[in-house]
Amino acid sequence: MATPIDDFYAVIPAGGIGSRLWPLSRADAPKFLHDLTGSGQTLLRDTWDRLAPLAGIERIAVVTGRAHRAAVEQQLPGILDANVILESEPRDSTAAIGLAAAILVRREPDVVIGSFAADHVIRGARVFDFAVRQAVEVARAGYICTIGIQPTEASTGFGYIKRADELIVEGAPEAALVERFVEKPDLETARTYFADRSYSWNAGMFISRADVLLAEIAANEPELHAGLVELAAAWDDRDLRGPAVDRIWPELKKIAIDYTVAEPAAAKGRLAVVPGHFDWDDVGDFASLTKLISNGRKNDLAILGENARILSDASSGIVVSQTSRVISLIGVQDIVVVDTPDALLVTTTEHAQRVKQVVDALKLTGRGDVL
Amino acid sequence: MATPIDDFYAVIPAGGIGSRLWPLSRADAPKFLHDLTGSGQTLLRDTWDRLAPLAGIERIAVVTGRAHRAAVEQQLPGILDANVILESEPRDSTAAIGLAAAILVRREPDVVIGSFAADHVIRGARVFDFAVRQAVEVARAGYICTIGIQPTEASTGFGYIKRADELIVEGAPEAALVERFVEKPDLETARTYFADRSYSWNAGMFISRADVLLAEIAANEPELHAGLVELAAAWDDRDLRGPAVDRIWPELKKIAIDYTVAEPAAAKGRLAVVPGHFDWDDVGDFASLTKLISNGRKNDLAILGENARILSDASSGIVVSQTSRVISLIGVQDIVVVDTPDALLVTTTEHAQRVKQVVDALKLTGRGDVL
Numbered sequence: 153m154a155t156p157i158d159d160f161y162a163v164i165p166a167g168g169i170g171s172r173l174w175p176l177s178r179a180d181a182p183k184f185l186h187d188l189t190g191s192g193q194t195l196l197r198d199t200w201d202r203l204a205p206l207a208g209i210e211r212i213a214v215v216t217g218r219a220h221r222a223a224v225e226q227q228l229p230g231i232l233d234a235n236v237i238l239e240s241e242p243r244d245s246t247a248a249i250g251l252a253a254a255i256l257v258r259r260e261p262d263v264v265i266g267s268f269a270a271d272h273v274i275r276g277a278r279v280f281d282f283a284v285r286q287a288v289e290v291a292r293a294g295y296i297c298t299i300g301i302q303p304t305e306a307s308t309g310f311g312y313i314k315r316a317d318e319l320i321v322e323g324a325p326e327a328a329l330v331e332r333f334v335e336k337p338d339l340e341t342a343r344t345y346f347a348d349r350s351y352s353w354n355a356g357m358f359i360s361r362a363d364v365l366l367a368e369i370a371a372n373e374p375e376l377h378a379g380l381v382e383l384a385a386a387w388d389d390r391d392l393r394g395p396a397v398d399r400i401w402p403e404l405k406k407i408a409i410d411y412t413v414a415e416p417a418a419a420k421g422r423l424a425v426v427p428g429h430f431d432w433d434d435v436g437d438f439a440s441l442t443k444l445i446s447n448g449r450k451n452d453l454a455i456l457g458e459n460a461r462i463l464s465d466a467s468s469g470i471v472v473s474q475t476s477r478v479i480s481l482i483g484v485q486d487i488v489v490v491d492t493p494d495a496l497l498v499t500t501t502e503h504a505q506r507v508k509q510v511v512d513a514l515k516l517t518g519r520g521d522v523l
Numbered sequence: 524m525a526t527p528i529d530d531f532y533a534v535i536p537a538g539g540i541g542s543r544l545w546p547l548s549r550a551d552a553p554k555f556l557h558d559l560t561g562s563g564q565t566l567l568r569d570t571w572d573r574l575a576p577l578a579g580i581e582r583i584a585v586v587t588g589r590a591h592r593a594a595v596e597q598q599l600p601g602i603l604d605a606n607v608i609l610e611s612e613p614r615d616s617t618a619a620i621g622l623a624a625a626i627l628v629r630r631e632p633d634v635v636i637g638s639f640a641a642d643h644v645i646r647g648a649r650v651f652d653f654a655v656r657q658a659v660e661v662a663r664a665g666y667i668c669t670i671g672i673q674p675t676e677a678s679t680g681f682g683y684i685k686r687a688d689e690l691i692v693e694g695a696p697e698a699a700l701v702e703r704f705v706e707k708p709d710l711e712t713a714r715t716y717f718a719d720r721s722y723s724w725n726a727g728m729f730i731s732r733a734d735v736l737l738a739e740i741a742a743n744e745p746e747l748h749a750g751l752v753e754l755a756a757a758w759d760d761r762d763l764r765g766p767a768v769d770r771i772w773p774e775l776k777k778i779a780i781d782y783t784v785a786e787p788a789a790a791k792g793r794l795a796v797v798p799g800h801f802d803w804d805d806v807g808d809f810a811s812l813t814k815l816i817s818n819g820r821k822n823d824l825a826i827l828g829e830n831a832r833i834l835s836d837a838s839s840g841i842v843v844s845q846t847s848r849v850i851s852l853i854g855v856q857d858i859v860v861v862d863t864p865d866a867l868l869v870t871t872t873e874h875a876q877r878v879k880q881v882v883d884a885l886k887l888t889g890r891g892d893v894l
Contacts, residue, residue: 175851463884465877477863478893480546480881482870484858489869492848498860498869499853506836510851513834522849 154281156208157288161263161362163252164199166216166224166270167242171511172437172504175495176456176472179523184270185223188435188456189444195435196270197227202277203268204230206284213237213256214270215248234388240397244406246376246413249358250369254384257362264291266359267409269434273444276430286426287359289323295424296360296368296417298330300352301432306342309436311335311354311410319424330423333415352425355432358409368413368422376405376412438488439504442470453481469501495522525652527579528659532634532733534623535570537587537595537641538613542882543808543875546866547827547843550894555641556594559806559827560815566806567641568598573648574639575601577655584608584627585641586619605759611768615777617747617784620729621740625755628733635662637730638780640805644815647801657797658730660694666795667731667739667788669701671723672803677713680807682706682725682781690795701794704786723796726803729780739784739793747776747783809859810875813841824852840872866893 170176170183177183184196191198196214203212213235216224221238225231237252249267256263266284274280283299290297300313316331333354337345345351358365370377379400386396417423435441445454453464457473463480464471469487471479479491488504490497499507514523541547541554548554555567562569567585574583580601586608587595596602608623620638627634637655645651654670661668671684687702704725708716716722729736741748750771757767788794806812816825824835828844834851835842840858842850850862859875861868870878885894 175849461890463881463888463890465881465884476865478546478866478885478890480866480868480870480885482868482877482881483874484869484871487855487869489867491867494847495849495851496860496862496867497851497853498855498858499851500855503854506853510834510836510853513836514849514851517834519832519834519849 154205156211157206157264157285159260159262159264160207160211160288161256161260161265162203162207162212163249163256163265163267164196164203164212164214164270165245165248165252165267166196166214166220167239167245167248168269168271170271170435172507173435173441174490174507174511175492175497175522176474176490180219182220182271183435185220185227188441189273190456194227195273196224198274199268199270199272200228200231202274202280203266205277206266206281210235213252215239215252216270217242240401242406243401243404245356245409246369246373246407246411247380247401247404249409250366250376250380250412251383253362253365254380255387257366258384258388261363263362264288264359265362265365266291266357268357269355271435272355273433273435274430279430280428283426283428283430284359286324286326287357290319290321290327290424290426291360291364293321294361294364295319295321295422296358296364296413297327297424297426298359298414299355299357299428300425301355301428301430303346303351303353304431306339306346307353308336308339308342309440310434312337312342312345312351313354313425315350315352315425321424324426327424327426329421330418330425332418333410352427353432354410355428355434356410357428358413365413368417372412372416373405373407376407379404437504437507438470438472438490438499439501441472442488442501445470525576527582528577528635528656530631530633530635531578531582531659532627532631532636533574533578533583534620534627534636534638535567535574535583535585535641536616536619536623536638537567537585537591538610538616538619539640539642541642541806542879544806544812545861545878545882546863546868546893547845547861551590553591553642554806556591556598559812560644561827565598566644567595569645570639570641570643571599571602573645573651574637576648577637577652581606584623586610586623587641588613611772613777614772614775616727616780617740617744617778617782618751618772618775620780621737621747621751621783622754624733624736625751626758628737629755629759632734634733635659635730636733636736637662637728639728640726642806643726644804644806645801650801651799654797654799654801655730657695657697658728658795661690661692661698661795661797662731662735664692665732665735666690666692666793667729667735667784668698668795668797669730669785670726670728670799671796672726672799672801674717674722674724675802677710677717678724679707679710679713680811681805683708683716683722684725684796686721686723686796692795695797698795698797700792701789701796703789704781723798724803725781726799726805727781728799729784736784739788743783743787744776744778747778750775808875808878809841809843809861809870810872813857813859813872816841
């Protein structure tokens, strides 16, 4: 096993539910607590295992909701108490990652942190390792560094990062500055990005010195920054933490770190990128999950569920089985069937993005019991 | 209420499971025990209610499996013990209807019997009544009479009856002889039948004197006939019935009454038809059930299930809900979703006929627990 990186701390924000994977993902069983790859363990645990050789298991922090504390600790038996950062309610990624940064910088002023989503799928541990080690070198040089995934198709499901000039940093031979961040494009635009090799996918991975990250937040959202600093000052005191959380956390602005850190840093020439040559997927919806499980084989039915009892006749798509029921499919193409004890979803991969609308509609119509 | 017809006895064979409606229809919950029309009562009870004004409730016999005795008696509280004819195992329609005929003719030598499936849907009680009364007049004249349904489309799902010359029988102004019976045709042939008004659908309704029916069975299947007569002779004796059933019933030839009675009688000019101007459907599969429930409205989702909790977004087809689960459909067209506690079916109306193959496959693969 490789040596952990000095001064490096990994931060895993484990907050999102993954609404587009409803009814598989739920408030009480969010996406990061599922095994979506058939690896035999949850995505959170996969993420932990990927980061342990880079940071060491005593230097991985998880930011998650109070409701998930027990599940997280059960999944990650080696995690230190001090590394479980509990949110009383979700306040988006600036608050989650910013709080971790503010806490860690008090403990270690020169710490470099890297934040990695708890619910993404990555294949290729060695190249992941190499990318993170390069990114840390770039971060030590004072930049905020992201890892850009080499696109394998003209996806409209991800944001893009446009690379600018190369950046000369020792130990980071592939580093470059970032010209700009682009939101999810339409198909035509995605095709031009895919053809132009200077675009990569934004996987939401940010590596930087904690103080540099906090300075960027301070420059763009001073109130939010002040709240985070105040909260961090109380954090490591048992008596002060609770009241501080109750007072400060609910007032923090909900805003994604892309807007408070990545985009403004890019505009100032302070955002860098190193390429990630590994397979990456955010498994954002059932179309993406189907592709992941079927491993590119078309016309096959992808099946998720250890005890699935499925009878399929010339059908394609995906079946997620969480019950003991016999599921029979006849002649349905690109179908998505998600069978859980209290909710059933039937759609097609084409409509996979619309699952979130169903979740919203269930909330509005008083059927939140199945969310 | 109209006066019951003298000497008339209605016979309801209630034997089929309705495999093409699996997993709604099951061995222990066959089609005739379901409310498929939203009438609030089972198809069996609908059938009974339709026949009661014609025969009187003391003159309706039901031929069914031993396993369904309790359900049948619960559905038909007025039924006489002597009118529940139990099969120890299914032996097809000649045995079922022939046994009823053989039993009834011993009790009343001049009885006219009419057999009507327990699991068809009929709308238009007055015209049904009129058709049966005509058919009984034809039967009294010594013919075997069927009721031909006026086709409303070029269906390939039903057999056809070709009408020949009109038949002069008092009280049966629309009677005609039958030239021949035709099995389910292909679409092109169905179109020519539909255009040619001398074809009607075979709804499996046969009205005749019991002795005439038995004579036809005797002429074509003498062994089967001998078995039925022997069994009927023992039937009304408590001590003899059981042993006779055990000895004779399992040996009876399994053959549909179309082959033993209708087709040979047609060939001899002894089969007549009166038209049925009522809406009729055998609800043979989920495509047919969808049409029935949506009442011809396209692009609507048909729903069967009193407590269905459905969230549908631009989907069409049918959902059958037998659980309390929330069922969410997104953008699926002509879909068939049948949600039961132990089995789930997902297909499309186009593939509805293939459901029977699933049932066969489940048997072969040792999953008969859900049949």
